[in-house]
Amino acid sequence: MNAIQSRFQSLMQHKLAGDEASPSPVLTPALAAKLVQRIAGVRLFAHAYPHLAQFTHGSYRPLDLLDFAHAHALSGISIHMLDGEERSLDCMGPDGLRAVAARAAQYRLAIHLEISSTRKDDVDRVVAAARILGVQNIRVYSRYEGRLSQLLQMIAADLRYLAAQADLHDLYFDFEQHEELKSQEIMALLTHVNHPRLNALLDFGNMVNAGERPLAALHTLAPRIRQVHLKGVQVVPEPHGWGHYGVLQGSAQDDLPSPRMLYELLMLGDAAPQVIAFCLEQENHYRAPAFRYTNEDADPFIPYRPMSETEIPVGMSLEQVLELEERWAIDQITYVRGLLQEFKLLAELTLHNA
Template identity: 30%
Template sequence: MTQITSVQPGSGVEDGAVSPQIRIGAQFTRYPELEDQPLIESLHTAVTDGFQLVVLNNIAAELAADGPDGLDEVAAEAAGAGTELQLGLGCAGPFGDPQTLRASLRQAMNRGLELGIREFFVYTRSERDGGMEAGRFLDHPAQLRNILATLNAIAPEAEAAGARINVKTHEDLASGEVLALVERLDPAVFAIGLDVANLVVRGEDPQAVAQKLGPRIRMTHLEDLVLFPVPDGYRRRLRAVGEGVLDWNTLLGTLLDAGVRDFTLEQHRGRFDTPVFDRSWFAHEPHLDAADLGQLARLGVLTHDGAAQGRFPVLQDWDEEPTPGERRRQMLHSTATLRSVLTSIGATVASPSTVLSREEGKQ
């Protein structure tokens, strides 16, 4: 739930401080409403909608194409518009053949480097209660060691190119586990990509995590959420920024204080539960903190009250996937909300490359 207030101490910009220059970015594989079109069309539309930064989830489809991948045209279009490109390299494990996994990450990174990209992210797909790999059981600590080895293996190419790889707070890892990985890696190469909506899946409070990870954060993946109470705990559903229960005034202020200057919107559709009422769940969640769980309960109450008052759809109305048009509206609404909140707490948001092509997102 966003509340826009005047500048206050601790809100990200103190009295007399120089107002930071902020970029708002869009993250996608294809931009909403352009899912079946070439990537260049998504880039055109994102630039027209005013984004100064575009983060591509991946370029797997382009790399798998029989003919030219078309990415040079995309990079040239972005450069001409003054829009930076960043790139997701894919999954860093822990499962799968290590050599194949590393070759895939290197292929994406090397193509990105050819395009002039220097900021990348990776995600993970660990299993909290363990899993089988090549005929042997990997507990979660062993999975984290595999991820660490893979990231170390691709670090030399990144360092030589002056590139940065950000480890995303994905739904499978607690923020402390991501921080521990990054702290064991080369600080000249590795940092953290903060996905605020994923944190609640591991029972964490987004505000507390933003404070804890602080200057380690270089990339953000932002969207709002609602958290419905269900028999086993809480069920997360995703919303446009400002249409959920997160306090964006406080959260963005914390990120500004930490030195974050790029705020990128992501609209993934992952559906997850946080089964905090199931005692067995806690056996594989050693990071859990009572204060964080209290904040999850608060978000659950805000969701319950919002649904009862008609501000959110009730849970049974969330089964249908949003249409491409609705996802486009959400992206534009999130952009307008970010710009408004950041400006209200004293930040200077960079002017868009072009004027927003559609204003309904501001409604």
């Protein structure tokens, strides 16, 4: 094996757990050509969550996230309807939303919206905002409590409503695996509803809390993944399950096989890229408990899941977090772009030596 293939294999096996080991792809000239093409067109988005303290306790507005994305030559932003408290999209009137749309158009940035719900009232609000903003892509996930079988029936009904709204308003909804549902359960829901405008969003770490391995979850959801949340995660063992703690992506504490996951996501789709947005969701110091357990019964009870938030870490002040957040977000941009650049170099060397 030459040095190029050896380095590529090392990236493909980085941080893969023993029970997740799988053969690495060989960087053939055909794969290398496809990889170079995909990297040239990759769309990195600024996500609002890395700036959560600024949105919640500071003065950040959706316009500030657009400014950040523009300053770092990103392709768009992904923002929750509630980010920014009284300054959020949800609290804006039509004129405020049109101002956000105008800034995005000025910068030539796409806007993707997010809500933490599949309930009709929440869906109707985000659809109304999307129509004013000119947005097509919306992230959703469900937050119900009850037996799994009951939840799946409720979510299926919600997805049918989403499908109708998608057809009516030229929208796409991507359902995120958000810690409590397993990937095969989400795939079963999407397959059952079977609508081309309903697909999946893969979060790099949320499958851990549902008792799944990252690469296995990616493979299960692969046929339907349209958007991705990239982040770093430290796996936290719990009795009969796993939680996770947010760390800087690519750091020594990051337990995820990020290079392999990024490569496989880039390569999804034959004629065109399947993933339309790689959202940079650095969640440093975020804590999430286990939601699914190895000893759960066949129809487990799923507790209500509150919306995500990150508490001020022990030993740090709010002022320190407000000062450091942007640095952490930039750190992730640097890591991901560095990884893409290394992929590109290895691919170009493979083509040169062919």
